Amino acid sequence: MKEASVLPFEKKSVGTSPWRVDGIGLVTGSAKFTDDIFLKNMLHAKILGSPHAHARILDIDTAEAEKLPGVSIVLTYKNVPRVPHTTAGQGYPEPSPYDAFMFDTKVRFVGDRVACVAADTAEIAEQALKLINVKYEVLPAVFDVREAVKEGAPVIHDEPDADGIHDRKHNIAAHYDVEIGKVDQGLKEADFIVEEEFETQYAQHCPLEPHVCIGYLDENHRIVLRTATQVPWHCRRIVAQCLQIPVNQIRVIKPRIGGGFGAKQEIILEDLCALITVRTRRPVKIEMTRREEFIASRTRDPSIVKMTIGVKKDGTFTAMDQRVTSWTGGYGTHSLTLLTNVGSKTLPFYRCKNVRFWGDSVYTNTPITGAYRGYGATQGAFAIEQMMDIIAEKLNIDPIELRKKNHIQKGETNPVFSALGEGKEGHENPIESCGLDECIDRAAAAIGWSKKHRLYAKRDPNTRIKRGIGMACLMQGSGIAGIDMASARIKMNEDGSFNLLMGATDLGTGSDTVLAQIAGQVLGVTVDKIQTYSSDTDMTPFDKGAYASSTTYVSGGAVKKAAEACRDKILKVAAEMLKEDVANLHCEKAKVISKSGKEVPYTNIINRSLYGQNQFQIEGEASHISYVSPPPFAAHFAEVEVDMETGKVRVLDYVCAVDCGVAINPKLAEGQMEGAAMNGLSYALCEEMMFDERGRMLNPSFFDYRLFTTVDAPKIRTILVETYEPTGPFGAKSIAEIGINGPLPALANAIYDACGVRMMKAPFTPERVLNAIHAKK
Amino acid sequence: MNLHVTINNDPKDFPCQPTDTLLDILRREGYSGVKVGCSNGDCGICAVLLNGRTVNSCVVLAAHCQNKTIETIEGLSAKDGTLHPLQKAFLDEGGAQCGFCTPGLILSAKELLDANPTPTDADVREALSGVICRCTGYVKPIAAVLTAASEMRNAAGAKS
Numbered sequence: 001m002k003e004a005s006v007l008p009f010e011k012k013s014v015g016t017s018p019w020r021v022d023g024i025g026l027v028t029g030s031a032k033f034t035d036d037i038f039l040k041n042m043l044h045a046k047i048l049g050s051p052h053a054h055a056r057i058l059d060i061d062t063a064e065a066e067k068l069p070g071v072s073i074v075l076t077y078k079n080v081p082r083v084p085h086t087t088a089g090q091g092y093p094e095p096s097p098y099d100a101f102m103f104d105t106k107v108r109f110v111g112d113r114v115a116c117v118a119a120d121t122a123e124i125a126e127q128a129l130k131l132i133n134v135k136y137e138v139l140p141a142v143f144d145v146r147e148a149v150k151e152g153a154p155v156i157h158d159e160p161d162a163d164g165i166h167d168r169k170h171n172i173a174a175h176y177d178v179e180i181g182k183v184d185q186g187l188k189e190a191d192f193i194v195e196e197e198f199e200t201q202y203a204q205h206c207p208l209e210p211h212v213c214i215g216y217l218d219e220n221h222r223i224v225l226r227t228a229t230q231v232p233w234h235c236r237r238i239v240a241q242c243l244q245i246p247v248n249q250i251r252v253i254k255p256r257i258g259g260g261f262g263a264k265q266e267i268i269l270e271d272l273c274a275l276i277t278v279r280t281r282r283p284v285k286i287e288m289t290r291r292e293e294f295i296a297s298r299t300r301d302p303s304i305v306k307m308t309i310g311v312k313k314d315g316t317f318t319a320m321d322q323r324v325t326s327w328t329g330g331y332g333t334h335s336l337t338l339l340t341n342v343g344s345k346t347l348p349f350y351r352c353k354n355v356r357f358w359g360d361s362v363y364t365n366t367p368i369t370g371a372y373r374g375y376g377a378t379q380g381a382f383a384i385e386q387m388m389d390i391i392a393e394k395l396n397i398d399p400i401e402l403r404k405k406n407h408i409q410k411g412e413t414n415p416v417f418s419a420l421g422e423g424k425e426g427h428e429n430p431i432e433s434c435g436l437d438e439c440i441d442r443a444a445a446a447i448g449w450s451k452k453h454r455l456y457a458k459r460d461p462n463t464r465i466k467r468g469i470g471m472a473c474l475m476q477g478s479g480i481a482g483i484d485m486a487s488a489r490i491k492m493n494e495d496g497s498f499n500l501l502m503g504a505t506d507l508g509t510g511s512d513t514v515l516a517q518i519a520g521q522v523l524g525v526t527v528d529k530i531q532t533y534s535s536d537t538d539m540t541p542f543d544k545g546a547y548a549s550s551t552t553y554v555s556g557g558a559v560k561k562a563a564e565a566c567r568d569k570i571l572k573v574a575a576e577m578l579k580e581d582v583a584n585l586h587c588e589k590a591k592v593i594s595k596s597g598k599e600v601p602y603t604n605i606i607n608r609s610l611y612g613q614n615q616f617q618i619e620g621e622a623s624h625i626s627y628v629s630p631p632p633f634a635a636h637f638a639e640v641e642v643d644m645e646t647g648k649v650r651v652l653d654y655v656c657a658v659d660c661g662v663a664i665n666p667k668l669a670e671g672q673m674e675g676a677a678m679n680g681l682s683y684a685l686c687e688e689m690m691f692d693e694r695g696r697m698l699n700p701s702f703f704d705y706r707l708f709t710t711v712d713a714p715k716i717r718t719i720l721v722e723t724y725e726p727t728g729p730f731g732a733k734s735i736a737e738i739g740i741n742g743p744l745p746a747l748a749n750a751i752y753d754a755c756g757v758r759m760m761k762a763p764f765t766p767e768r769v770l771n772a773i774h775a776k777k
Numbered sequence: 778m779n780l781h782v783t784i785n786n787d788p789k790d791f792p793c794q795p796t797d798t799l800l801d802i803l804r805r806e807g808y809s810g811v812k813v814g815c816s817n818g819d820c821g822i823c824a825v826l827l828n829g830r831t832v833n834s835c836v837v838l839a840a841h842c843q844n845k846t847i848e849t850i851e852g853l854s855a856k857d858g859t860l861h862p863l864q865k866a867f868l869d870e871g872g873a874q875c876g877f878c879t880p881g882l883i884l885s886a887k888e889l890l891d892a893n894p895t896p897t898d899a900d901v902r903e904a905l906s907g908v909i910c911r912c913t914g915y916v917k918p919i920a921a922v923l924t925a926a927s928e929m930r931n932a933a934g935a936k937s
Contacts, residue, residue: 019868026876027864027883029810029850036809206911208814208822208877258812258877259911290815508875508912667871671913675874678914702819702909710902713915 007662007724007731013520014730017667018527020513022256022506031256034212034228035287042214043072043284045118045276046125048132049296050107053365053695054141054154057105057114057134064131065117070124072280074132075116077103080275084161085241088333088370089231089265089545091483095423097164097173097332099157102242102271107136108156108330109365110696111295118276118284141365142171143695145304145325148362156330156363165332171363173332176340178419179356186319186354190310194390198307198383199761200744202327202689203300205372206707209258210293215273216283218251223274226253230264230507231545232535242271243278250274254535257507261679262371263298264507265547266333294700298370299689301326301338301361305383310354311391315405317352324359326379329368335361336423338369341376344421345631346384348414348429349475350406355416365695371547373676374740377476382762385472385745389752398453399749400440403473410434427481429628433723433733435659436473436633442719443657444471447637454753464644467652468754471637472745477629478725478734479550484625486555487541488562490519491619492570494610496590496602497529500562503543504555505535509736510668511551515559517664518729522563523570524587525602541621549632549734552664556729557624565620573605573618630725632735634658636677636742640750642757647770649685649751651714656742659721662731666720669735673718676739682708684743688763782842784808785852791839799825799834799842803849810850810880814909821908824881825849831885831907850880853887862925862932863887872921874912881908886922894930898923 025031062074084098103113115132119125142148142156148171157168166175187193213227229235232252240247257264269286276284288297303326310318324342328335343357372378392399408414410431417429444450452469488502500519506512512532520527534540543555567587574592575582577600584595593599609618639653656677663669686706690698699705724731748759757772780793780802791802800823803811811834814822818836825834826848853861863883866872873879882905889896889904896904901922902915910918 017871020871020873022876023868023873024860026873026879027850027860027867028854029808029880031876032809033812033877035813038807206909207875208820208909208911209812209875210814257875259875261911287813290817290819508877510871510874667917671871671874671917674914674916675912676914678916679911701817702815703817707909707911708915709907709909710905710915710919713902716914716916718916 009730013517013526014662014664015666017665020510021516021527021532022512033209033256033258034214034226037214037226039214039216039283041282043118043120043276043280043282044122044125045116045272045284045286046122046129047113048115048129049111050114051110052107052136052138053110054139054156055107055136056139057107058137059135060115061133062115065128068124068128068131070120071128072118072282073276075103075272075275077105081242081244083242083244084163085238086333087267087331089234089267091544092237095336096334097162099162099165100331104159106159109367111292111367112330116272118280141695143364143366143691145327145362145364148364149360156365172360173328173363174336174339174361175359176336176423177358180415180419181354183319183321183354183356187308187310190318191313192394193308193310194387194394195308196387196390197760198305198386200303200379200382201762202302203683203687204294204689205261205263207259207261207263210288210290211264211268211297212287213269213273214283214285215277217277217281223250223277224253225250225270225273226255227270228257228264229254230260230505230547232505232537233503233542234545235267235270236537238267239270239274243274251538254505260507260546261373262375262547265371265545266298268297290702291700294689294705295367295697299367300372301328301369303342303379305342305379307383307387309387309391315395315397315402317350317406319354320347320352321356322347326361327364327366327369328361329364329366331368332361332363333368334370338376340420340423342380344416344426345377345476346380347420348416349408351408357420366691373679373737375548375737378741378744381472381474381741382744386748386758389749399471400444404437404440407436407473408434422480422483427627429481432727433630433661433725434633435721435723436635438721439633439635439657439659440473442721443635443637443655446717446719447639447653447655449637452639466642466644466754467639468642468750468752469637469639470746470749470753471635472742472749474634474636474738474741475631476549476738477631478553478728479626479629480548481629482627484544484548484550484554485623486543486558487623488555488558489541489619489621490562490566491617492566492606494603494606496606497531498523500530500532500559501540502534502555502559503540504551505543505546507546509551509672510665511546511555514552514664514668515556518556518559519563521730522560522567525590529590549736551734552732553728553734554624554626556732557626558622560729561622561624562620565622566618569618569620570602570605573609574600577605577608626727628727630727630733632658632660632733632738634738634742636746638746638750640747640754642751642754642769644755644773647766647773649747649764649769651681654681654714655717655719656739657719657721658735658738659723660735661725661728661733662722663720664730664732669720670718672735673739674716676737677716677742678708678713680740680743681714684747684762685764778840780839780842781844783846785848793839795840797839799837799839802839803834808849808851812877812880821881822878824884824908826884826888829888829891831888848884850883853883862928863922866921866925866928870917870921870924872913872918878908878910882910882918890926890929894926896926
């Protein structure tokens with residue numbers, strides 16, 4: 001901890017790892033997730049998914065289904081409002097095209113919504129789905145972005161009322177291009193040019209809790225949606241839009257959530273739940289099956305990233321050109337911002353005067369892609385971090401040296417930040433903390449880099465098992481600069497405890513605990529004195545939601561300000577009681593203490609305030625927005641074994657070091673890194689959604705779509721490198737996403753180090769690695 | 778049919794259809810600590826102990842459990858709320874993130890520790906391999922089980 005060795009505050013509640021504030025419930029089974037309430041007379045709804053990848057619905061006959069005893073309602077395009085919208089839970093106005101409808105007369109991928117049945121039991125609803133008679137006109141389908149943009153390809157969004165599609169005739173949902181400097185000129189000035197193309201696969205988040213929503217009417221007949229969401233406020237707004245009712249008719253409650261990873265930054269079930277409960281006046285539950293979760297929720301967008309970098313012999317870069325084409329699937333949710341994030345999180349990382357980004361996000365008749373931890377940066381890092389190794393080898397220098405020479409440093413910025421933001425121009429983003437060099441040095445030492453790198457050439461070429469080591473450097477952001485806002489409210493109780501009411505959405509990360517620690521640090525109490533209640537659109541103030549690595553940084557900023565406002569009121573009352581100047585007082589251990597040595601406990605202060613004199617509620621409320629998005633930085637190192645006869649890659653050791661700013665809760669911070677890195681390792685080595693020639697997913701179960709289990713998982717070592725980020729709450733940055741971006745490039749570089757084969761396409765399955773080995777021979 | 782089982786040391790009788798799974802019955806009767814992850818026997822989220830052995834309750838027919846003993850996460854802590862060493866270790870080590878798989882992990886670990894008080898890292902990995910966790914990367918759950926094993930040995934040593 002070099003940079004942060006002198007902190008402008010003394011760590012108290014910050015920097016500790018207490019039990020999670022929701023921990024007792026989680027380990028005893030008493031925690032209440034969405035589906036853990038049991039309402040009387042509740043309907044169960046099921047969705048009819050399209051069997052075709054691309055078809056027009058000529059007619060739907062629901063008469064037989066409606067006659068089935070126990071069926072309450074059947075929804076189709078015939079009886080719901082037709083409102084173009086996006087399902088993307090983003091700030092308003094959303095940067096995604098309005099190309100979705102509750103139900104449409106066209107289906108655009110296998111599993112697309114056709115109808116929804118609500119019945120007394122799930123079994124009856126399933127049975128009723130089979131009685132719905134749909135007349136389809138099957139249309140030619142297109143599954144690959146390279147085909148979809150061609151003249152004459154089937155047009156997927158031909159409906160006239162969709163809005164915001166970039167070029168519907170060529171299936172381009174979103175496009176962005178920008179040039180800084182003169183890239184062509186820069187390439188001419190290079191001593192050599194490296195040009196490569198990288199491709200990633202379809203993958204799913206696999207939160208263990210599938211999407212689930214329960215809707216019911218409260219005693220005043222308002223709609224309550226209890227739902228597994230990362231974005232309660234965006235959910236409320238989009239459901240109101242779909243149903244064409246005022247926002248005040250809807251309350252969204254987020255209970256405990258069983259993971260999201262971006263999949264739940266979407267409004268997938270809530271519109272249906274709301275409409276069914278309004279029309280039937282009964283509670284209703286919709287829960288996705290695991291198969292539906294794969295095919296009809298959201299996925300990681302496969303991307304083709306072509307990189308061209310001009311390099312001088314001294315290792316400086318004269319030009320960087322990044323061309324991205326990504327799959328958005330049947331609908332354009334998150335299409336533009338996923339695309340720009342490929343560039344905005346990778347291109348400013350290395351110094352270069354001439355930079356160009358060009359990207360298309362393209363419709364295909366495949367599952368909808370969307371937000372997934374890493375959000376485009378994952379695909380960008382796969383490309384640029386292999387490019388760094390390729391360049392370093394050509395220069396005959398250590399890849400660490402090349403990165404250290406070129407990566408952004410504290411005190412610098414990069415014009416890409418301003419040119420390429422969240423689907424539009426961004427903010428300048430001067431870097432005020434960067435511990436990347438320390439990350440690299442400590443992780444390299446931990447894995448033994450200098451002793452192990454580039455040894456393959458010296459080994460017997462005939463050995464079957466080859467060992468290699470590789471690394472990658474990463475940066476992400478902390479929230480979306482200038483767009484996303486959070487707020488929080490803190491009030492004091494007569495036992496000196498506090499209620500922390502916040503919009504921030506804990507989807508399992510532990511953010512309720514982290515934010516309580518931030519409040520505790522300000523208020524001079526431990527987290528057991530702070531009751532958290534989060535993410536209820538009636539009861540807590542607004543928050544953007546849990547995405548874009550924003551909760552610790554942006555929501556934490558709001559909580560810190562709210563706590564300070566509350567503390568100021570405590571001090572004011574204490575000043576009256578102690579007859580001291582406020583400037584001489586501070587809060588510590590649930591007391592206000594003066595420089596003169598006098599003190600008064602919180603219980604006396606609040607009881608005076610509630611019952612004694614000049615009564616008022618001691619509380620604080622604040623909102624927070626940041627116009628910078630300070631990047632966390634990370635260095636990942638992997639050591640692997642490649643079996644030259646089977647193509648199997650085994651990870652022997654994995655070390656990730658991250659500059660997280662000040663770690664508010666070190667255990668939870670490590671947990672974010674470990675979980676993200678393991679998800680990334682599993683994604684890099686075995687996770688891939690496969691499709692047949694008609695666009696049907698071949699492996700929509702945990703049996704066929706393999707995730708790492710404890711016996712597959714390699715050992716991961718995490719190193720937290722603390723810096724002090726002056727714009728963050730107590731110096732913190734957010735690190736929810738960054739860890740997932742490392743394994744693809746670090747493993748690819750390690751595989752190359754082991755056997756000289758470059759993996760341009762993920763995942764690195766034995767088949768793909770073996771083919772690459774044979775192709776090289 | 779009537780299903781007679783002992784759940785968390787309490788004898789219980791439930792009405793039961795031949796097609797009901799153990800998972801259906803447990804959640805219907807209020808044991809909501811048992812979670813639903815895939816309904817296909819693939820993810821281990823719904824694991825409970827049946828006569829001391831972990832099973833995926835989504836693929837066990839309730840009728841198969843007649844007169845058997847079932848332990849769920851709700852039964853692990855003492856009646857006065859004192860946590861089982863595994864539960865405490867999961868909190869101490871940060872082994873629970875979203876917590877959705879935590880019951881399955883803890884019960885799988887309990888089966889291991891009941892039989893083997895001195896497990897190795899490999900033993901723990903083997904025991905937990907039936908449960909998928911997407912949040913933790915398994916690092917802290919494994920550490921938690923090893924910590925709990927050590928604390929349980931210490932407690933047993935102190936008693937004897």
